Amino acid sequence: MRRSLHADGTTRSETRVLVWSDGRIERDGPEREYSSSGVLEAERFFDHDAPTGSWRTWFTTGTPRSEMDFGAPGSDAPGVQRFWHANGRLAAEGTVIDGVRAGRWDYWNEDGTVLRAGSYRGGKRDGSWSFHDGGGVKRAEGRYDLGARVGSWTLWDERGEAHVRPASEFELETIRDEDQ
Numbered sequence: 294m295r296r297s298l299h300a301d302g303t304t305r306s307e308t309r310v311l312v313w314s315d316g317r318i319e320r321d322g323p324e325r326e327y328s329s330s331g332v333l334e335a336e337r338f339f340d341h342d343a344p345t346g347s348w349r350t351w352f353t354t355g356t357p358r359s360e361m362d363f364g365a366p367g368s369d370a371p372g373v374q375r376f377w378h379a380n381g382r383l384a385a386e387g388t389v390i391d392g393v394r395a396g397r398w399d400y401w402n403e404d405g406t407v408l409r410a411g412s413y414r415g416g417k418r419d420g421s422w423s424f425h426d427g428g429g430v431k432r433a434e435g436r437y438d439l440g441a442r443v444g445s446w447t448l449w450d451e452r453g454e455a456h457v458r459p460a461s462e463f464e465l466e467t468i469r470d471e472d473q
Contacts, residue, residue, distance in 0.1 A: 398411065
């Protein structure tokens with residue numbers, strides 16, 4: 294077990310390791326990080342240095358911050374990742390394969406209204422997506438092909454009127470378009 298300490302001598306992290314005769318060191322088992330007040334902030338698991346199992350982080354209040362399912366090393370089985378806002382509401386949730394976004398993802402504001410929803414393939418947006426403003430009103434929908442906007446997109450203006458335009462003719466500057 295390897296430990297690191299905060300300046301006041303309290304435990305900062307604990308990591309279970311394997312030390313090989315050739316000098317190699319591998320994380321193998323749990324790894325935990327603590328705040329200076331002793332509150333658990335992160336918990337991860339490794340199998341011969343490969344991420345495995347469920348990884349979790351918490352805000353300093355103890356509220357969940359993230360949860361990532363890595364499954365068994367080398368597995369192609371989909372896992373689930375979740376991220377929370379500091380107020381405890383879910384911020385994002387979706388599937389991953391080997392830690393990479395693949396499949397359906399949904400994103401929400403701190404008040405629980407939807408921000409955007411769609412699918413990923415190989416970590417890039419792929420397929421149908423919809424984008425909503427801060428109040429949950431749909432503002433755009435269309436398709437992606439491995440990260441590139443394609444085809445015709447429908448955009449809604451402030452009056453709720455729909456406008457169809459080719460993907461190449463607009464930017465999503467008014468839509469919150471970043472990922473967690």
